[in-house]
Amino acid sequence: MLWLGLVLITAGIVLLWASADPFVVAAARLARIWGVSPVLVGALVIGFGTSAPELVVSAVAAVRGELAESVGNVVGSNAANLSLVLGVSAVISPVVGQLRVIRREGVITLVAMAAMMAAAWDDTLARWEGVLLVSGMAIATVFLLVWSKRDVRVGVADTSSGPALDETIGGTADRAAPEIGRASLSIVGIVVGAWLLVEGGSQVADVYGLTGGFVGATILALGTSLPELVTAVAAARRKATELIIGNLLGSNLFNSLLVVGVAGVAGAGPIGERRVWEHVMMMVIGVAVGVMAATRSRLGRSHGAVLLGLFGLFIVVVGTNATV
Numbered sequence: 001m002l003w004l005g006l007v008l009i010t011a012g013i014v015l016l017w018a019s020a021d022p023f024v025v026a027a028a029r030l031a032r033i034w035g036v037s038p039v040l041v042g043a044l045v046i047g048f049g050t051s052a053p054e055l056v057v058s059a060v061a062a063v064r065g066e067l068a069e070s071v072g073n074v075v076g077s078n079a080a081n082l083s084l085v086l087g088v089s090a091v092i093s094p095v096v097g098q099l100r101v102i103r104r105e106g107v108i109t110l111v112a113m114a115a116m117m118a119a120a121w122d123d124t125l126a127r128w129e130g131v132l133l134v135s136g137m138a139i140a141t142v143f144l145l146v147w148s149k150r151d152v153r154v155g156v157a158d159t160s161s162g163p164a165l166d167e168t169i170g171g172t173a174d175r176a177a178p179e180i181g182r183a184s185l186s187i188v189g190i191v192v193g194a195w196l197l198v199e200g201g202s203q204v205a206d207v208y209g210l211t212g213g214f215v216g217a218t219i220l221a222l223g224t225s226l227p228e229l230v231t232a233v234a235a236a237r238r239k240a241t242e243l244i245i246g247n248l249l250g251s252n253l254f255n256s257l258l259v260v261g262v263a264g265v266a267g268a269g270p271i272g273e274r275r276v277w278e279h280v281m282m283m284v285i286g287v288a289v290g291v292m293a294a295t296r297s298r299l300g301r302s303h304g305a306v307l308l309g310l311f312g313l314f315i316v317v318v319g320t321n322a323t324v
Helices: 002-034 038-063 067-092 099-120 127-154 163-169 176-208 212-237 241-267 276-295 301-319
Strands: none
Touching: 002 176, 002 212, 038 067, 038 127, 038 176, 038 241, 067 099, 067 212, 067 241, 067 276, 067 301, 099 127, 099 241, 099 276, 127 241, 176 212, 212 241, 212 301, 276 301
């Protein structure tokens, strides 16, 4: 029913926004307590937490035999993270970070996105491909942990999180348990909010007879990317730009390797809809962000506008095969 879908969408948005800000604060405090870089906390803690909706939605869709929705969800989410989410963040506040760290984590994220595209290129997702992708996520996690510890040790990465956020978290006792609890509750709120939004969006899509790939790449992708958007906006307002970078890189890493990998293991088979240009646009957006990071010391409003334009182009490409 259309009215129920709209109610669920509204409830999901409210819950997402209510959960995002405490999640960012808890993550920043954990970075300080554990003595690791905010990029690592963003990539692993926030990245995994905000990718949980994609994981749940894609796994359920794969089990139901709807791999088009699973893959479309990840492609659309990856594109939205690096264009819509990063673009909005850059418009709110310039995104600045340790370029050496950003480039290194960015390369491994681009490789993960390319691996996912290669696995889905022949319009099928085999179980062995899913296993390889999940294994790749485990290897990438080890690299992230090793790199972060080395960066903090040699002073390349700072464990502070920006002046505004440092003021907010200042005076906190060095106890991780309360912050883990806060982060966990926030993740629950984010996941539930995303589920409500996706369920509502799916009901609206059913009313208008949209294809599974289109639903996955737009409604599901935007719904499951809202956790990244709301946490990125919260971090941008607090000038915690390294958390934004880590969040987006980590989320795309988890999406490409873990989410698609789990979907392949849970529901291997034909995808059913060959949507090559959407994959190509996802990679174009990823490369564009990589070029910006390699040639600039920060991403400002003009860069944010370019990224938002690329997101609009992605939606146009997706919309060419929208209806059944």
